[in-house]
Amino acid sequence: MTPAFPEDSSRTSGQVLKENKNYVSSLLSQRIDEPKGLKLTRPGDAEYQLTNATFVSLVRNSELHGIVKTIKQIEETFNDKFHYPYVFLNDRPFNEKFIQKVRSATKSECFFELVPAEVWGKPSSIDPAREEEGIKHLEEKGVGYANKESYHNMCRFYSGGFYNHPKLQEYRYYWRLEPSTDYFCDIDYDVFKFMEDNDKVYGFVLNLYDSPDSVQSLWPTTLEFLKENPQYLHKNSATTWLRENLQKPDNYQTAKGYSTCHFWSNFEVGDMDFYRGEAYSKWMEHLERSGGFYYERWGDAPVHSVGLALFADKSKIHWFRDIGYQHFPYMNCPSSDKCHGKCASGKFSQFDNLNSENCMATWAKYEMTPKELQYY
Numbered sequence: 422m423t424p425a426f427p428e429d430s431s432r433t434s435g436q437v438l439k440e441n442k443n444y445v446s447s448l449l450s451q452r453i454d455e456p457k458g459l460k461l462t463r464p465g466d467a468e469y470q471l472t473n474a475t476f477v478s479l480v481r482n483s484e485l486h487g488i489v490k491t492i493k494q495i496e497e498t499f500n501d502k503f504h505y506p507y508v509f510l511n512d513r514p515f516n517e518k519f520i521q522k523v524r525s526a527t528k529s530e531c532f533f534e535l536v537p538a539e540v541w542g543k544p545s546s547i548d549p550a551r552e553e554e555g556i557k558h559l560e561e562k563g564v565g566y567a568n569k570e571s572y573h574n575m576c577r578f579y580s581g582g583f584y585n586h587p588k589l590q591e592y593r594y595y596w597r598l599e600p601s602t603d604y605f606c607d608i609d610y611d612v613f614k615f616m617e618d619n620d621k622v623y624g625f626v627l628n629l630y631d632s633p634d635s636v637q638s639l640w641p642t643t644l645e646f647l648k649e650n651p652q653y654l655h656k657n658s659a660t661t662w663l664r665e666n667l668q669k670p671d672n673y674q675t676a677k678g679y680s681t682c683h684f685w686s687n688f689e690v691g692d693m694d695f696y697r698g699e700a701y702s703k704w705m706e707h708l709e710r711s712g713g714f715y716y717e718r719w720g721d722a723p724v725h726s727v728g729l730a731l732f733a734d735k736s737k738i739h740w741f742r743d744i745g746y747q748h749f750p751y752m753n754c755p756s757s758d759k760c761h762g763k764c765a766s767g768k769f770s771q772f773d774n775l776n777s778e779n780c781m782a783t784w785a786k787y788e789m790t791p792k793e794l795q796y797y
């Protein structure tokens with residue numbers, strides 16, 4: 422797999438960034454309340470029924486305050502009209518205070534589940550010497566959480582584990598919630614039904630570049646897999662986005678042919694049957710064998726994203742431009758009365774120097790059709 426664009430000495434990465442920034446601004450300045458031209462259902466509709474879906478949050482007891490704040494916002498903007506359940510996951514038992522405070526933040530059913538130690542913990546196949554060397558390298562490069570084993574466990578669990586947890590096996594669609602994230606705008610249609618009715622496998626709001634040192638061998642490892650299993654590459658895959666090399670050429674170089682563009686997975690709505698399917702599962706086994714969750718610090722966001730971009734039909738990946746969302750330091754804020762002025766529309770971050778981390782332009786320009794752009 423080659424670079425998506427030829428080396429172009431007439432344009433610097435700074436110029437590309439400026440063009441991309443203007444392009445995204447023009448998209449975001451268009452008003453949107455809800456997606457247009459797609460099926461939307463609401464509780465008042467004839468024969469309306471909830472679909473098979475749940476919120477999911479992996480969370481620690483110490484994050485009680487942050488998760489309650491987020492649940493309250495989700496209830497106020499969306500779930501008070503629907504009452505989808507919540508599944509909370511933890512590698513340690515939830516304490517009584519956590520359970521009680523969370524229950525009192527919602528009328529919906531809540532399940533508090535343990536992640537078994539053998540699923541959560543580092544596999545015995547990981548070579549300690551190689552791991553130590555990897556951590557040292559990542560620390561030299563300033564990669565966050567390099568030396569935090571629980572963070573590596575978390576990324577691995579969200580990449581390849583959560584959808585097979587016995588409680589989650591009861592469901593098809595999930596919406597991931599993270600403590601201390603904000604939901605600004607009213608969502609009056611059933612987001613899960615939207616996925617089902619419009620045949621979507623994944624929905625995102627933010628699309629970013631990753632720290633390239635954290636995923637140095639993810640792309641070469643994936644190419645090995647594709648070489649042995651070319652049948653899994655979808656004919657409508659999103660490989661321009663994966664191989665984009667102009668806005669952050671250094672990322673492309675360090676990650677050996679991967680742009681590092683990814684959907685930011687702290688918000689995601691998805692069909693777990695995609696991950697449970699043959700292509701993603703087989704690929705995950707291949708990734709596990711390489712040890713990159715521990716020798717490097719592969720995040721679940723680039724792993725989900727690479728898997729989706731390669732193995733799914735890209736027309737089944739939906740940008741929820743209408744969902745006002747924030748996980749520090751990035752946000753998505755549509756121009757809509759449904760946001761009641763709670764966020765600054767069109768802004769990507771409160772820190773302007775972070776605009777270079779936005780990968781949305783590449784997705785919108787090269788992976789969305791003109792018709793899809795009209796949904797907004």
Ligand code: GDP
Nearest residue numbers: 479480481484510511512513571572575599600
């Ligand atoms: P960041 O957003 O990449 O800085 O990572 P976070 O610290 O927000 O972690 C991502 C998600 O995983 C959050 O929902 C955390 O609550 C959860 N998480 C991270 N580490 C652990 C852990 O060791 N145990 C549990 N139960 N949850 C964790």
Ligand code: MN
Nearest residue numbers: 599600687748
């Ligand atoms: Mn977080």
